[in-house]
Amino acid sequence: MKLISRALLAALAVSIAAVPMAQARDNGPRHNQHDVRPVKPRTHLPQRYEKPRHHWAKGQRIADWKRRTAVRDWHRHGLKRPGRGQQWVKIDNEYLLISIATGIVAGIAAGR
16 A cells, blocks of 8 residues: 555656646747748838828819718808708818709818
């Protein structure tokens, strides 16, 4: 019985001592001095696409203004009341007062 308990105690001591050594072992890739390649810097970074800004002016005709939603709460945005046959339309970050019949810009206001 003494022999078995000593053997179990010795096995337990060896396993306790072996655990930290097994965890400390480096399992990463082995690099020699000759295997290391220099890292190339990234010369091409992805470009962010930005839509070209359009500079609106009074008297310009807007072809696709009907596809834009009309601004109904013009007073909330600090805009003046549109006249008869006109409506406010928000394009990009600007409010355009457009003539409904022709699609011509009658006024411009910067968005906030």
